[in-house]
Amino acid sequence: MTDDAMDFAGRVVVVTGASRGIGSELARAFAQRGARLGLLARDIGALKRLADDLPTEVTTFGCDVSDPAETDTAIKGVAEQFGRIDSVVANAGVSLPSHRAHKLSDDVWRRVIDVNLTGTFNTARAAHAHLAATGRGRLVLTSSIMARVPRRGLSAYVASKAGIEGLTRALAVDWAVDGILVNAVAPGFFDIGLGSAFGSDERLRTQVLAKTPQGRLGSIEELANVVMYLSGDRCGYLTGEVLTVSGGYGLG
Ligand SMILES: NC(=O)c1ccc[n+]([C@@H]2O[C@H](COP(=O)([O-])OP(=O)(O)OC[C@H]3O[C@@H](n4cnc5c(N)ncnc54)[C@H](OP(=O)(O)O)[C@@H]3O)[C@@H](O)[C@H]2O)c1
DSSP: GGGGGGGGTTEEEEEEEEESHHHHHOOOOOOHHOEEEEESSSSSHHHHHHHHSSSEEEEEEETTTTTTHHHHHHHHHHHHHSSSSOEEEEEOOOOOOOOGHHHHHHHHHHHHHHIIHHHHHHHHHHHHHHHHHTTEEEEEEEEEEEGOOOOOTTTTHHHHHHHHHHHHHHHHHHHHHGTEEEEEEOOOOBBBBGGGGHHHOHHHHHHHHHHHHHHHOOHHHHHHHHHHHHHTTTTOOSSSSSESSSTTTTTT
C-alpha cells in the first residue's frame, strides 16, 4: 500500500473509545496522515491529553456510547466543529471480568451488550446523516476474533461481537444507497488494552501463539493499516465485510 492510500488530509474522522488502548493508537495513526479528529470516550481528561499530543486539529467529547442522547450530542458536536464527518471508527468496547455462562450475572450481560452492541448501534445511527451528506461515508465497526473463535467465560463479549458482525451486514444493506460503506475489523490478539494480558502473561501468550499460524501477536500498525484502508477512499467496492486481523488465529 502506498503512502497516498493513507492520505486523510482534509478528512474528518471520528474514533470512539479513543482515551486509551487501540483507539488512542488509531487516533495517532489518522493524525499522522492528516485527518482532523473527533475523539469520544468517557474519560475526557485522557482525551484532552491525547489531543494535546497530536499533530492535527482535534475535538474531544466525553460520552458514554451506551447512552443514545450523549452519543448524538457528541457526534453532532464533531460535525458542528468541522462542518463534516467523512469516516467513523466505532471502537469503544468493554470486556468485564466474566464467568462461564451459567454463572454470568444480569448486570455483566447487560453492560457488555449495552456498551459493545447498543453503543456501536448508537454511534452508527448518530453518524448516519453526516456520513450520508458526504456521499462517500465510511463506517468501521469493531468486532473481535472471539466472535468466531471464543475463549471460555466470555459469552456476553462473544455475543456482543457476533451481534456487531450482523449489524455490519445490516447497515451495509441499509446505507449503500446513501454511499456509505460499512465494514468491520475483527482483531485477534494485540499486546495493548484488553489484549495486554496476552502479551505479559507467559501462560496466556503460549496458549494464544499455539493457535496462531503466524506465531506472534499483532502490532498496532498492522491493525491501524486495515482500519485506515476501510476508512478511506481506496476501499471502494467492499461493504458488509468483516476483516479478521489475527495472524490466522484458530485456523489450524
Ligand atoms: N486489545 C485487543 O487485543 C483487542 C482484540 C479484539 C478486539 N478488541 C476490541 O478493540 C476495541 C478497543 O479495545 P482496547 O483493547 O483498546 O480496550 P481498552 O484499552 O479497554 O479501551 C477501550 C476504550 O473504549 C472506551 N469505552 C469503554 N466503555 C465506553 C463507553 N461506555 N462509552 C464510551 N467509550 C467507552 C474506553 O474509554 P473510557 O473508559 O474513557 O470510556 C477506552 O477508550 C474494543 O471494541 C475491543 O473489544 C481489542
